[in-house]
Amino acid sequence: MKNWIKRKRSLRGCLAALACLLALGLGVALGETEPTRLTIYEGPKTMTTSETVAVNVNGYDLFVYDVMVNHEHIWNANTQPVTTPMAYFDFEGKVRVEIRMPGLPKEVASAQVLPQSWGIEPQVQEGVVSFTLTEPGQYTVVFNGEVNKALHLFANPLETDVPDPEDPDVFYIGPGEWVMDAIALEDNQTLYLSGGAVLHSILSVNQASNVTIRGRGLIDGSDYAAWNQPGSYARVPIDLNHAKNVTIEGIGIVNSNCWNVNSYSSKDVTIDNVKVISGRQNGDGFTFQSCTNHVVTNSFARTWDDSLVVKNYSGSTKDITFRNIQVWTDLAQSMEIGYETDKGLTLDPEISEVLFENITVLYNFHKPVISIHNSDDAFVHDITYRNIWVENALMQGDNGVNKELIEMNLAKSGWSTEKEEYGSIDNILIDGLTVVNTVEGKMPASRLSGHDEKHGITNVTLKDVHILGNPITDLKTLKLSTDEFCQGITIQ
Amino acid sequence: MYNFRRAIPAGLLTLALLLPSLAWGEEKIDTIVIFVAAPEQTAPERPSCFPDPTADYIPLQEAENLAEGRPVQAGKHADVYVASNVNDGSTDTYWESDGFPAEMVIDLEGTHSVSTVAVCLNPSAIWEPRSQEIAVQVSLDGENFTEVAPAAMRDFDAATGNRIRIDFEAAEAAYVKVIFTKTTASRTMGAQAAEIMIFE
Numbered sequence: 064m065k066n067w068i069k070r071k072r073s074l075r076g077c078l079a080a081l082a083c084l085l086a087l088g089l090g091v092a093l094g095e096t097e098p099t100r101l102t103i104y105e106g107p108k109t110m111t112t113s114e115t116v117a118v119n120v121n122g123y124d125l126f127v128y129d130v131m132v133n134h135e136h137i138w139n140a141n142t143q144p145v146t147t148p149m150a151y152f153d154f155e156g157k158v159r160v161e162i163r164m165p166g167l168p169k170e171v172a173s174a175q176v177l178p179q180s181w182g183i184e185p186q187v188q189e190g191v192v193s194f195t196l197t198e199p200g201q202y203t204v205v206f207n208g209e210v211n212k213a214l215h216l217f218a219n220p221l222e223t224d225v226p227d228p229e230d231p232d233v234f235y236i237g238p239g240e241w242v243m244d245a246i247a248l249e250d251n252q253t254l255y256l257s258g259g260a261v262l263h264s265i266l267s268v269n270q271a272s273n274v275t276i277r278g279r280g281l282i283d284g285s286d287y288a289a290w291n292q293p294g295s296y297a298r299v300p301i302d303l304n305h306a307k308n309v310t311i312e313g314i315g316i317v318n319s320n321c322w323n324v325n326s327y328s329s330k331d332v333t334i335d336n337v338k339v340i341s342g343r344q345n346g347d348g349f350t351f352q353s354c355t356n357h358v359v360t361n362s363f364a365r366t367w368d369d370s371l372v373v374k375n376y377s378g379s380t381k382d383i384t385f386r387n388i389q390v391w392t393d394l395a396q397s398m399e400i401g402y403e404t405d406k407g408l409t410l411d412p413e414i415s416e417v418l419f420e421n422i423t424v425l426y427n428f429h430k431p432v433i434s435i436h437n438s439d440d441a442f443v444h445d446i447t448y449r450n451i452w453v454e455n456a457l458m459q460g461d462n463g464v465n466k467e468l469i470e471m472n473l474a475k476s477g478w479s480t481e482k483e484e485y486g487s488i489d490n491i492l493i494d495g496l497t498v499v500n501t502v503e504g505k506m507p508a509s510r511l512s513g514h515d516e517k518h519g520i521t522n523v524t525l526k527d528v529h530i531l532g533n534p535i536t537d538l539k540t541l542k543l544s545t546d547e548f549c550q551g552i553t554i555q
Numbered sequence: 556m557y558n559f560r561r562a563i564p565a566g567l568l569t570l571a572l573l574l575p576s577l578a579w580g581e582e583k584i585d586t587i588v589i590f591v592a593a594p595e596q597t598a599p600e601r602p603s604c605f606p607d608p609t610a611d612y613i614p615l616q617e618a619e620n621l622a623e624g625r626p627v628q629a630g631k632h633a634d635v636y637v638a639s640n641v642n643d644g645s646t647d648t649y650w651e652s653d654g655f656p657a658e659m660v661i662d663l664e665g666t667h668s669v670s671t672v673a674v675c676l677n678p679s680a681i682w683e684p685r686s687q688e689i690a691v692q693v694s695l696d697g698e699n700f701t702e703v704a705p706a707a708m709r710d711f712d713a714a715t716g717n718r719i720r721i722d723f724e725a726a727e728a729a730y731v732k733v734i735f736t737k738t739t740a741s742r743t744m745g746a747q748a749a750e751i752m753i754f755e
């Protein structure tokens with residue numbers, strides 16, 4: 064912290080001197096190109112910047128947060144997370160990022176900027192990593208080929224139309240460290256969480272409409288013990304319950320003691336540029352139960368449980384879109400439908416019209432990347448996976464099982480509520496699936512299995528599948544197994 | 556055109572500068588910077604836009620809570636939400652019954668004159684407002700109970716502390732039974748109570 068303060072004071076001094084130069088009329092010629100616009104946020108004065116990493120952008124130091132993640136790739140009710148660095152800023156134009164890693168046991172000799180598909184080649188000189196960004200987005204930097212202490216760098220677009228703090232329907236939380244037990248948002252209210260803010264609290268939208276949560280700040284659950292520990296309970300950072308017309312934009316969620324962005328029986332929800340990093344028990348990323356018309360775009364989920372999840376808890380699910388999302392799954396599945404598909408034991412439950420589009424899986428270390436586990440009795444149909452890019456499919460499974468690339472089944476599980484009846488799965492399209500890296504460079508298996516002739520899997524189409532650089536045009540090469548209750552399974 | 560003023564948080568030190576030709580090797584990046592400064596703080600604070608709500612809480616007696624730490628008995632509980640959570644002195648833990656009706660018997664370990672039973676949920680606003688139907692009975696022997704407060708729907712609201720207070724004519728009691736028969740909460744199938752408090 065002290066070092067960081069010194070750096071900040073030094074920075075302010077430099078800035079003041081430059082301001083004087085401007086005031087003296089030396090003038091500045093803009094040239095023909097627009098200058099970069101950059102917003103950086105001082106961290107709370109009650110917190111210290113990471114000792115692991117130092118990051119600057121166009122010469123300006125960023126405050127770096129150490130946030131919980133978890134490298135234990137198997138369920139452990141008493142798991143202990145570790146930390147990894149995370150920083151953020153806003154910009155438009157071009158920025159040069161410089162990273163030093165004094166906290167690593169050995170000097171940085173190599174680095175990768177993820178997603179690899181974006182083609183950013185960092186330079187590494189004398190332990191300093193540098194690269195140029197021209198587009199806002201979520202970037203992850205891996206050092207020396209190891210995921211430990213990977214840096215998550217969130218380059219947000221510039222904010223526009225920041226809410227007026229004087230508006231009576233706006234709760235405006237500025238930079239700094241803040242704490243309160245919980246915040247319940249009601250009709251037509253906005254909570255604005257400024258960049259530089261760290262809020263130890265939880266937000267609920269319970270049977271309310273027209274609610275907005277936005278900003279650049281962080282919701283931080285580190286004050287709470289993991290939800291399954293004695294005396295604790297789930298403190299869901301954002302919890303929608305029978306909510307309608309909710310917008311969530313720009314914020315980050317870290318150190319949650321349970322799942323993260325939860326929506327239950329809600330509709331018309333828009334989520335954009337929300338970043339989730341979790342390392343504790345049941346730390347699902349975006350999890351929607353019995354919801355309608357939810358759209359998640361340009362977001363990030365590094366999670367210690369399912370990253371993107373759709374289920375039925377009370378009624379059916381319809382019209383859910385995940386688009387332009389990056390996922391890092393340390394535990395469980397990356398894109399999961401299920402297991403609970405009729406927890407509420409409702410009449411004719413369905414999950415339909417779910418779209419996963421432009422999803423980049425940076426890493427999956429545990430269970431299937433694509434999964435439909437119809438563990439109750441729902442009719443799951445019209446599910447589309449389009450342009451799924453898996454950079455590291457490193458599923459280790461649980462003691463050698465559950466490590467498929469794709470898994471769809473109708474089977475009872477520990478999460479089943481409907482113990483007798485079965486549902487079905489129909490009309491599934493996987494259009495564009497690329498896997499770049501796998502365990503030992505081997506083709507991962509995939510598996511589809513039904514229950515009986517009336518409760519099976521039908522009409523699954525795979526197109527444009529590439530694994531380890533090779534186009535896959537037959538199910539055998541894909542190592543996809545089916546049983547007699549699967550019909551119409553094709554690959555093109 | 557980028558609107559600086561709207562991007563600057565109110566009341567905070569913010570600097571906006573144009574840095575001509577910031578050099579990175581051969582690359583030059585002109586940069587306009589907005590530096591959003593943090594306020595002076597020595598500890599986390601409650602955001603000023605949220606006034607302290609405790610002034611509106613339903614008041615409870617400052618006298619000894621006769622229930623705290625006493626033996627309790629209840630039927631089957633949900634998940635990990637055991638009966639002993641209702642009188643452990645903390646509203647961070649709670650009891651949840653596995654369905655209705657749900658009875659909670661508190662052994663006062665001696666005879667007392669009681670006139671108030673308070674039922675508290677966690678005061679956090681994330682606990683959805685609900686009504687629970689609750690009755691109170693008392694007993695001197697733990698077997699024969701007399702009703703002192705009939706079943707009635709009682710409203711829990713975070714705005715008033717998520718607590719209700721049942722006052723009745725003072726009665727001698729060695730055991731107090733609190734009976735839950737309904738809830739309007741949408742996400743639980745049973746009774747919930749973080750603390751049950753008993754006062755003379």
